Amino acid sequence: AHEVDVSPEFFMVIHTRDPGCRPPPYVKTRTCLVNFTIDRGSVEAQALQITLSKENPRVQKQRNDLLRLNGEYKLRLRGLEQSLLRCLNSSEGNILENDELVATLEQLKVDAAEVESKIGETTDVIAAVEGIANEYYSLGEHSTLLFTLLGELSSLHWFYEVSVSQFMDCFASIFETASAPDGRPRASQLLQTLYCEVYARFSPNLVEHDKIVFATVLFALYHRSTESRSFQDVLEQTLLLIRDDRSSVEGILKASGESTLALAESKHEGALADLLRAVADKDGNRLRGLLGIAEFFQRNEAYTLARYVEQEGPVSLIVASARGADGTFKVQQLAAQRAQKLRVVALGSAESVETSDAQLSRCSAEGEWLLLQNLQTSPQWVRHTLPKRLHYLLNHDTTSPNFKVFMTCGLQGKALPAPLLQPSYKLAYEGEPGVWNVVKDLWRAADHSNDRPIEKIHCQFLLAWYHALLVERCRFAPIGFCKKYDFNDSDYSAGLFYLDQVFAGLAQGRDNVDPGQAVPWDTISFNLGAIVYGGKVDSEPDLEHCKALSVRLFDKTAFCSGFEIVPGVAVPENRTAHGAYDKWLEDNCSTPENYPQWLQLPETVDHELSRAKGQRVAEVALDVLGRLVVE
Numbered sequence: 001a002h003e004v005d006v007s008p009e010f011f012m013v014i015h016t017r018d019p020g021c022r023p024p025p026y027v028k029t030r031t032c033l034v035n036f037t038i039d040r041g042s043v044e045a046q047a048l049q050i051t052l053s054k055e056n057p058r059v060q061k062q063r064n065d066l067l068r069l070n071g072e073y074k075l076r077l078r079g080l081e082q083s084l085l086r087c088l089n090s091s092e093g094n095i096l097e098n099d100e101l102v103a104t105l106e107q108l109k110v111d112a113a114e115v116e117s118k119i120g121e122t123t124d125v126i127a128a129v130e131g132i133a134n135e136y137y138s139l140g141e142h143s144t145l146l147f148t149l150l151g152e153l154s155s156l157h158w159f160y161e162v163s164v165s166q167f168m169d170c171f172a173s174i175f176e177t178a179s180a181p182d183g184r185p186r187a188s189q190l191l192q193t194l195y196c197e198v199y200a201r202f203s204p205n206l207v208e209h210d211k212i213v214f215a216t217v218l219f220a221l222y223h224r225s226t227e228s229r230s231f232q233d234v235l236e237q238t239l240l241l242i243r244d245d246r247s248s249v250e251g252i253l254k255a256s257g258e259s260t261l262a263l264a265e266s267k268h269e270g271a272l273a274d275l276l277r278a279v280a281d282k283d284g285n286r287l288r289g290l291l292g293i294a295e296f297f298q299r300n301e302a303y304t305l306a307r308y309v310e311q312e313g314p315v316s317l318i319v320a321s322a323r324g325a326d327g328t329f330k331v332q333q334l335a336a337q338r339a340q341k342l343r344v345v346a347l348g349s350a351e352s353v354e355t356s357d358a359q360l361s362r363c364s365a366e367g368e369w370l371l372l373q374n375l376q377t378s379p380q381w382v383r384h385t386l387p388k389r390l391h392y393l394l395n396h397d398t399t400s401p402n403f404k405v406f407m408t409c410g411l412q413g414k415a416l417p418a419p420l421l422q423p424s425y426k427l428a429y430e431g432e433p434g435v436w437n438v439v440k441d442l443w444r445a446a447d448h449s450n451d452r453p454i455e456k457i458h459c460q461f462l463l464a465w466y467h468a469l470l471v472e473r474c475r476f477a478p479i480g481f482c483k484k485y486d487f488n489d490s491d492y493s494a495g496l497f498y499l500d501q502v503f504a505g506l507a508q509g510r511d512n513v514d515p516g517q518a519v520p521w522d523t524i525s526f527n528l529g530a531i532v533y534g535g536k537v538d539s540e541p542d543l544e545h546c547k548a549l550s551v552r553l554f555d556k557t558a559f560c561s562g563f564e565i566v567p568g569v570a571v572p573e574n575r576t577a578h579g580a581y582d583k584w585l586e587d588n589c590s591t592p593e594n595y596p597q598w599l600q601l602p603e604t605v606d607h608e609l610s611r612a613k614g615q616r617v618a619e620v621a622l623d624v625l626g627r628l629v630v631e
Contacts (some may be wrong), residue, residue: 016419044166047143051136052129054175055186059128062233066126080108093207109412136187137344139194143171145221145628146198152624153206153214158415159320160205163422171199196220199297204304205426207322207411208615212287215294216621221628223388236625238275244617245611248361286614305330308336308425314364314394314403316424318375323469324488327432331371331406342369356381357389360405364393367400376413387419394423411539433475435598438468440585442492448578453513455559456503458575460496462553463528465565467492469549470533473599476609482539495532499524545600566598 016030023033051508072584087101131142148165153160160255174193181284191589195218203211216239222229227629274288291517319327335342343363345356356372386610393399411428442464451457470487477484502524506513527548530543535545563571569588584600596605 004231011313022152043147043167044144044165046141047140047157047171048136050168050172050175051139052132054172055136056128056132059132063129073290073585076111077108080111082102085169087556112223129577135185136190136321138187138191140540142191142194142221143167144222146176146194148216148628149214149221149437149624150198150202152627154483155211156210156213156620156624157411159209159318159411159421159426159428160210160419161339161421161426162202162205165423166201166425170197172195177378192222193300196300199294200302204302205428207428208432209613210466210620212290212294212613212617213620213624215297216290217624217628218297218618219293219302220621236622239618239622242614243622245615252526287610287617290597290614298629303425305427307523308427309334309404311425313401314399314405316390316394316405316407317427318407318416318421319427319429320409322428322430323410323486324411325430326489327427328373328408330429331408335369340369342371344371344373347371349380351383353378354396357385360389360393362513363561364399364403366402367402369404369406371406371408373408375407375409379414379417383417384421388419390420427507433472435468435472436585438466442467442489443581443585445489446492449580450500452511453503453507453514454511454576455515455519456499457578457581458515458559459499459503459524459554461563461581462558463492463499465531466528466549467495467554469566469599472548473518473545473601476599476605479605479608479612480599481545485542487533487536491533491536495528498532499525516556519556521555522531525550528554569598 023031049060052063057335062108080325084101084104085099087104091098092383093102147164148164150160150167171194174190174197199215199218203214206214223235225263275286275293305317305319309315319331321327332342334340343353343359345359347356359370362368375386390405392402393405407424432441446460446464448457448460457510469486471484473480474484474487502520506518526547529547533550534543534546537546553565558565558571559575561571561573565571572580572584574584596603599605602608
């Protein structure tokens, strides 16, 4: 150890904006920790303050004046008390003969009387504040519950972080968006608007499954104070039945005092009645019943990328994409629609980090849009530098109000730091489900500059279908495939590269090859089915499906007119140019009734998948509700 000379005036403050930071014991014992993170009480206090300022600004002004005066008079009284103590301490002889001491006592008496008079004058203000607080008490109570719920969502996925400032902005907005009077008390009307606005603003952060969980928990919390205890019991017991995949509702009816399902439905009308009917019917779609609960909060239009961008001042927004999807095009489309220049930097190298730093400075000064792609490929810079840069730029006076920074990442990637997630708006993108959508996205995104020989174009088209069918089949796992495999755009790119190499060797500069004689279909189907895609598959039945589908699609018969890619969908008649395939995709994009046959799945697959999803939603919703009750 080395001794270091330290000035007695040395003072050091260590500050972090990461609420998850946990200092080690060695640091705790040598520092004074001051925790400014938000708790339940502070959220309720902020909600009351916003409510007063919006609903009765005159009383709020008087309240602020009262608080200020209270602080000033406390400071004056403390100064007089200290002065009195000094006089008493230095007084010699008879204290009654000490003129300074007597003068101090007289002044203290006058000031004390003045403070008491002022307090008496503010009795009406205090009563008015208490009256409004009582009237809007439910708003403060529910704001605390909602903020706690948003905190619990981050336990489902790291991407779901929400800052207190975003929540309070949402709370403040309800006073402008509340509908016209409808006979209900103003507080009740605002409460429903608050729940709808919370769902509209924060549900885009979530993947589809978690949106339903979010809506279900919101539904339970909203009715906690407005409905009877039997309503809560019926809802909880219904979720338990869905979780356990049971359809008997007799136990629910007996516990809640209803003798028949019709009586229960009439008592608990609306979304809960629909859910009861779905559970009572053995073949009922429980997931649809849960989606009906989500519709209760869809009175406000959900936020979109365009709506986030319309926020005043500089904006940072993160688009997180699910595996196999890429939401970057949404940012590019929005920039094109707004005729806004978009600068793009793909992270992943030291040079890209330097470029990003330079572009952040330039775009923030000039009011341009900046897109930083693939945050998780530059973890050190994203963790230690980017949050600080954005915090400075988004809150600095010299930053242009038109500055918008977009960032992309993967939902399955490593967690981003909380100081970056919390101040940013977030949007989760899972891609558009369905074989047609995947085929169209792949086909349009692929590089078609090298289209010789002509027969290679059709093989690329078949590869897009092969990829889409496997990806869509994974969506139904564990039905069909035993689990979800990570088939993504990289596999499709690898397949395209392989086809380029095969046909380059076959063509030898020619524009055509004979698909019946010259193309090694057995080799192509094996390499694509068993290696490029099958290399990720660790289940023998699943691997056999990949190989069988590859053998069926990559065959010389695929070049014959009338060949069906899937049942009811024949190959294009014109197979000589990419434009012909584009037109064919536009003309043939409807999902048929025999959709399960496309994926070689049973006809009941949709019902089975909905049942499994419903069970999972109910399980997670009950878990979150349980934690909220404990807290």
